[in-house]
Amino acid sequence: MKTRFLLYFCAALFALQGAAYAQVDSSDPQILIRTATQQILDEVRTRAIDPNDIRRIMDIVDRDILPYTDFRRTTSLAMGRHWQSATPAQQRQLIEQFKLLLIHTYSGAIGQLRADQQIKYPPSRIDPADSDVVVRTVAIRGGEPVEIDYRLYKTSQGWRLYDINVLGVWLVQTYRQQFGDEIRQNGIDGLIRLLIERNQHLASDKQ
Numbered sequence: 001m002k003t004r005f006l007l008y009f010c011a012a013l014f015a016l017q018g019a020a021y022a023q024v025d026s027s028d029p030q031i032l033i034r035t036a037t038q039q040i041l042d043e044v045r046t047r048a049i050d051p052n053d054i055r056r057i058m059d060i061v062d063r064d065i066l067p068y069t070d071f072r073r074t075t076s077l078a079m080g081r082h083w084q085s086a087t088p089a090q091q092r093q094l095i096e097q098f099k100l101l102l103i104h105t106y107s108g109a110i111g112q113l114r115a116d117q118q119i120k121y122p123p124s125r126i127d128p129a130d131s132d133v134v135v136r137t138v139a140i141r142g143g144e145p146v147e148i149d150y151r152l153y154k155t156s157q158g159w160r161l162y163d164i165n166v167l168g169v170w171l172v173q174t175y176r177q178q179f180g181d182e183i184r185q186n187g188i189d190g191l192i193r194l195l196i197e198r199n200q201h202l203a204s205d206k207q
Contacts, residue, residue: 026158097195
């Protein structure tokens with residue numbers, strides 16, 4: 001299950017990064033998700049992604065995921081009540097290290113994407129007045145459906161992604177428990193050290 005979670009989580013993130021190439025209309029969350037996911041599928045069909053080309057995958061994610069993702073919001077929600085206890089300097093470190101952790105952890109699985117990946121879009125009930133929404137999709141590969149829910153919120157620059165639900169597991173909820181356990185044992189600085197150590201380890205594995 002962990003392997004499938006990584007695969008589809010990466011597919012979701014990578015789909016959003018593809019949106020930057022065509023200046024997708026981010027004023028509508030459903031159009032943003034639908035257009036972005038279709039673009040990445042088209043790209044995979046045109047040029048397969050070499051799973052060993054980690055540098056290319058890392059560069060793509062690092063360069064293009066940011067315009068449509070709010071890592072600050074994701075990090076603050078993952079921290080829960082501990083976020084307000086962190087100093088501005090600690091918050092900046094947490095955002096950067098958490099971002100790097102997600103990129104390091106999930107970049108390798110992007111190379112597993114194949115041309116037969118299909119995405120279906122069940123109806124999502126979104127009111128024009130909503131400022132926080134969930135866009136539902138179903139990823140199908142080899143006949144196995146996997147529900148992927150994208151949680152976005154409205155900003156003055158358009159909709160931004162801040163949480164993803166794959167196989168019934170929300171990203172923020174998963175890390176909130178892990179972060180909370182570490183903070184209770186070693187404090188916020190301990191969590192920062194843990195994230196730095198994990199990122200260094202993951203980076204060395206990719207060299």
